[in-house]
Amino acid sequence: MKTSRAPNRVSLPRAISKLGYASRSNAVRLIIYGRVEVNGRKEQNPHRWVDLRHDSISVDGTHLKELTRTYLVLHKPRGIVTTASDERGRQTVLDLLGSSSAGVFPVGRLDKETSGLLLLTNDHELANRLTDPHSDIEKKYIVETDKPIRREHLAKLRQGIVITIDGQPYRTKPARTTLLGKLHVEITITEGKNRQLRRMFEELGYEVIRLHRVAVGPLELGHLRAGEFRPLTAEEISALSRLKEPAHPAQQRHVRTNSSRHAKHRQRYR
Numbered sequence: 604m605k606t607s608r609a610p611n612r613v614s615l616p617r618a619i620s621k622l623g624y625a626s627r628s629n630a631v632r633l634i635i636y637g638r639v640e641v642n643g644r645k646e647q648n649p650h651r652w653v654d655l656r657h658d659s660i661s662v663d664g665t666h667l668k669e670l671t672r673t674y675l676v677l678h679k680p681r682g683i684v685t686t687a688s689d690e691r692g693r694q695t696v697l698d699l700l701g702s703s704s705a706g707v708f709p710v711g712r713l714d715k716e717t718s719g720l721l722l723l724t725n726d727h728e729l730a731n732r733l734t735d736p737h738s739d740i741e742k743k744y745i746v747e748t749d750k751p752i753r754r755e756h757l758a759k760l761r762q763g764i765v766i767t768i769d770g771q772p773y774r775t776k777p778a779r780t781t782l783l784g785k786l787h788v789e790i791t792i793t794e795g796k797n798r799q800l801r802r803m804f805e806e807l808g809y810e811v812i813r814l815h816r817v818a819v820g821p822l823e824l825g826h827l828r829a830g831e832f833r834p835l836t837a838e839e840i841s842a843l844s845r846l847k848e849p850a851h852p853a854q855q856r857h858v859r860t861n862s863s864r865h866a867k868h869r870q871r872y873r
Contacts, residue, residue, distance in 0.1 A: 612654050614651070615630070615634060615641065615648075615651045616649055617630075618658075618660060619633065619634075621669070622655075622660065622669050623727065624667050626728075633662055634647055638663050639660065640659075641658055643659065655669075670706070673707050673723075673724060673834075674835040675700065675703065675724070675832050676721070676824070676833055677720075677832040678718070678720065678721075678827040678832070679696055679713050679718055679829075681718045681829075682716070684715050687708060693715075696709055697723075703832070704723075707723040707724055708724070709721055709722070710722040710723065710724060710729075710733050711734050711795060711819075716814070718816070718829065719815045720817060721816075722819060722822060723832075732846060733820070736794070740846065741792070741793055742795065742818070743791045743816070743817050743818040743819075744789070744791075745783070745787060745788075745789055745813075745815045746789075746790055746804065746815075747787050747812045747814075748788070748809040750786070750809065752788055756809075759807065760778045760803065761778060763775045763777045765806070766802040767802065776793055776794055778792045800814060820842070820843065822839055
């Protein structure tokens with residue numbers, strides 16, 4: 604079903620996302636499974652376009668109303684898990700927010716021992732754009748290593764190196780690096796593979812003692828203390844909204860290698 608791109612006309616999955624109920628991909632499933640009604644009639648066509656001003660949308664009998672968007676920046680401390688709840692009873696990032704946690708969720712993830720900037724929101728559409736693996740959004744970290752960092756190793760990081768992801772060799776995209784001291788380096792990457800920075804430094808022979816994120820795209824941690832959070836400014840929200848939609852290249856960045864070195868790493872991460 605085609606239609607003109609009038610200001611308030613969007614696809615039904617996007618409308619459900621804009622109304623804060625679910626991500627677009629989850630909205631498609633809700634529609635296909637027959638759980639969505641438009642103007643009182645079941646709608647199972649995910650290509651249906653709707654007018655947000657005039658059309659009534661319901662999911663499981665509940666009428667959807669546009670939510671007030673919430674955007675928070677948290678300084679995540681070490682030892683806190685980035686989940687909504689934890690089956691092992693560990694403290695989560697939502698526990699730090701108290702009553703401000705209602706409806707929001709973390710965008711992306713910092714592992715338990717990584718500290719720094721974490722965005723939380725109820726804006727599914729923005730979250731999907733920021734976490735898309737092809738978004739190329741810059742993420743800046745301060746890394747502390749267990750021994751002095753050699754400049755030739757920083758040069759390798761700037762070129763991209765091969766690490767192991769899910770048992771497969773993977774070449775990282777070029778990083779930007781600035782040496783801050785013998786044991787400290789500022790590094791900016793545009794990817795977010797599981798424990799990627801720790802694996803990059805391990806590949807070069809270092810152990811990461813401390814990992815701290817200071818910026819994501821236009822957002823900066825600033826002077827927030829560990830455990831503190833703040834709402835985004837209007838300027839920050841506007842800057843996030845201007846981020847481009849990610850491109851999706853056909854080819855993945857996995858590389859092939861027969862070296863014994865990477866064979867050993869494949870065994871290590873299984």
